Amino acid sequence: MSIKINFLIKAIVVLILTSSPLLQSCSTSSSSEIVEVKYQCPMQCEEDKTYIEEGICPVCKMNLEKL
């Protein structure tokens, strides 16, 4: 009887260890980087020029798009 109980306990421990979300998520670090939003003309009239605020392109007057 005691052998069967030992096997059951081992099986339960293995199940807990392998299914534990804490062990799996320990490698993922939450980065608190500030995402800088930039806007750019969809036609890229000014090539790589970006704007920090929403608005319109001074060249073609189209709405700037989020990058």
Ligand SMILES: [Zn+2]
């Ligand atoms: Zn433009």
